[in-house]
Amino acid sequence: MKNENCVKVIPLGGLGEIGKNITAIEYRDEIMVIDCGISFPEEDMYGVDLVIPDISYLLDNKEKVKGIFLTHGHEDHIGSIPYFLKQLNVPIYGTRLTLGIVEIKLKEHGLLNSSELHAVEPGDKIELENFKVEFIRNNHSISDSCCLAIFTPVGVILHTGDFKVDYTPIDDKVMDLKRISNLGSSGVLLLMADSTNVERSGHTISESSIGETLVKIFSKAEGRVIVATFASNIQRMQQIVNASVQYGRKVAFSGRSMENISKVAMELGYLHIPEHYMISVDEIRNYPNEQITIITTGSQGEPMSALARIAFSTHKTIKLEPNDLIIISASPIPGNGKFISRVINELFKKGAEVIYEALEEVHVSGHAYREELKLIHTLVHPKYFMPVHGEYRHLRHHSILAQRLGMESSNTFIMETGQVLELSENEAKISGRVPTGIVLVDGLGVGDVGNIVLRDRRHLAEDGILTVVVTIEKETYNIIAGPDIITRGFIYVKESEALINEAKEIVKKELDNCLENKVIEWYVLKSNMKKSLEKFLYEKTKRRPVILPIIMEI
């Protein structure tokens, strides 16, 4: 009975990891969902394209789910929406730019017409049966980003989304600290706040500082300027456009996501390019180099991105030219350092000039540093606190930060994905766990690659495969053909003929031995062939290829 009057907060992703943010908030027969993101595969998830959250808890409670409320338009907050909607079609609420980016995605999946999208303005409140959801403007590395205040029967939950505090953003729309302060004054039950940068001391630098650096760089550029940045960072785009206009440069966009998102941002009025200043990539050749800026994808060195193709001379229309100046206006996401380094080296080798974070201040973070986090904790002064968006180390440091500001340790909750925080007016406790996990997307397959397939792929990647085939006559136990051995990814076969021939002999001896002893269970035969081969190959090479024994019986 008690549970009846509790609100449950259930993170289904985004805790203990950076990525695939999704949280369910439940009261009686109503569930609202905050965000619906993807994460990118770990480096040992070979062949996997995307990782999406397991939403079986929501599917099991289909009729309760009233909508998805989006904080902003980054992939780790909206990327799973198509996969979600294919299983459960619910209304989606978000600001205009956020929905504009969602629409691109839905179009690609053929879902646009069947989806129910509701555009909101910061300040708007959406009323559900038990919840009221207020969108509150914040700042982030994408425009139109919001915190969400969820008014529940037991109190207010404030979810910051991803945020930073920027007093001089490019669109002049400063985070609504007054509203947050007011909410704090009236009492916030639970704060859920972005933990990404909790290990960084001080305060982030304003996005507008990049503009100054860009102008300085543009003022000296003699040829084309090619700027790689995140396609979703409209304010960065705007500053690149502004610097270009100041120096009489036309602007072209290169890369699919860059073209798509800049188009949406212009249509919706988030990106302003003076008339005649925007050109297509094909029109570049109509202008002298010193009148051209290209804004491109590939700031992470992604091998198929426009910038990588420019560097390695595989871009269809853009060829590097003397005096080209490339600016990489981004930080490498952990794990991408080597990719971007390869691109930088190649650009330098081809004679281009390259400016990146190590050399000039051409990027700022979109996530609050410690002093900004302290500001929010101080303004909100919540009863309970749940750090979100971060690996365990970040969640833990954020929890300690809250405690240093006066919160009881027992009132902070470092949660795992799937754990349920049960909230009443006077109590918060972790009360259980719902099924969660990851679902891997590989090509058209959603969830058909799992641990066994991945384990095999890792094993195959490590030492390759050796297939041994033999045809046996069932009646007589005679070997009719084989054993034949075919390998892939194991060893240069030409240089190893002797090894392979010896391996065949070993299989043959093993088979003869088994068949003589009337061991005719194929699975025993196969297992023996495999074991003797494994032993032999490990002794000779210290490698353990996947061994695939095949018996054809006739």
Next chain:
Amino acid sequence: MKNENCVKVIPLGGLGEIGKNITAIEYRDEIMVIDCGISFPEEDMYGVDLVIPDISYLLDNKEKVKGIFLTHGHEDHIGSIPYFLKQLNVPIYGTRLTLGIVEIKLKEHGLLNSSELHAVEPGDKIELENFKVEFIRNNHSISDSCCLAIFTPVGVILHTGDFKVDYTPIDDKVMDLKRISNLGSSGVLLLMADSTNVERSGHTISESSIGETLVKIFSKAEGRVIVATFASNIQRMQQIVNASVQYGRKVAFSGRSMENISKVAMELGYLHIPEHYMISVDEIRNYPNEQITIITTGSQGEPMSALARIAFSTHKTIKLEPNDLIIISASPIPGNGKFISRVINELFKKGAEVIYEALEEVHVSGHAYREELKLIHTLVHPKYFMPVHGEYRHLRHHSILAQRLGMESSNTFIMETGQVLELSENEAKISGRVPTGIVLVDGLGVGDVGNIVLRDRRHLAEDGILTVVVTIEKETYNIIAGPDIITRGFIYVKESEALINEAKEIVKKELDNCLENKVIEWYVLKSNMKKSLEKFLYEKTKRRPVILPIIMEI
């Protein structure tokens, strides 16, 4: 005839990359080799353990090679020595600690007795027929590190090795700047200098500053202190020992390389542990936790390292306990960030306290920053300059740094591995190229894994393999058994029975069609089976597994 009087400088590794440093210096019938390192495999070199330089140029000139001169004992400078000596046994010259570490390696390869090692002291000069090689002390993140001055018939070549300038090193042995300055005054023909940190402005911090941080941290530690660092950083080890002794802690070493190198360093007098302060890992349990320090491998989060095993509870003797304090006294090498992050998260989850670079100054770099590089260029004031140890971007920035200090651009040489710099007293020019490259070590195999095997491993990793086998009677063209399909790493087979059955049908149809039309060339049959399967599978799954068609003929 002119060439006769030239000195050739031939980098065989270490340019355009971080790692596997090796350079040949040649005059008439004499070659001396500087360093002989390994590099670690790129992330897409699946299954490869080590990358060593291709030394075929030296093997082709066997009789000329007079010795290997080592600057210091890091893997990227000595790691290939065993593989080198197995092909070409030449004398090796190095300082005592450097050779001590080389000996560990030679012992493992069973080469110790057959090798000729010559220990030198900094200041020593080794005379060859045409060259004189002087070892000059420098500072680095390993003790006993040196620059090499090579006196050649055409002038002096100064090779810095890896270095930083540390005015307060732990062993009080400051880089011999006076000797370098003297050499500069008498005239240096060519400077070859470390470029690793040329993108960092300012000056490195002294190793001794770490000691202060450690003492501060140790003063507050209530349980055991576990410090992970590089096994070769003896000065770091010494400081950890000093802080431990100051707080009455015994010191144990964990991890194979940590145990090996600390033992050598103590035997040779580079590491000093007061009597009774050193214990084995097994003795830890005889002391209360607050009297224990463990120095361990795993500062890069390597999955099999001691620290990772402690974190994931698979270490044989060391189990995590409440109040354990872990210090990660190292920076992640690019690409290792995710590994170390996993270990940090796990340690926190298990309740340990963890201190790392983001939180405290527990690591300093061993490579000179820009101001140190400027110092060396200014003291040496060489005629020609070749930046070494770095990716292209580093070499280029180092070349620009030299030019800003007054060197002509035409006197700086950004070289590629294998290019030959020909030096006379009045001229330097790139005159050609010798064969170079990489050799991959996988298990016992050296060089038997190359591009084809790696390509197959990458393909296998991406989408797995599908083997299709059929037994055909040669005389009648009848299918006697099969087609059978076996997959690994492709798809969950249980959930995909329909797909696999459909695939079998397609193969069967293709075969029937071929056999009816008397297409009986096995390679045509196989190719057709493969093509039709590829097309079918890509349509159904958007994946391209390796397809291995096998025909058994009877």
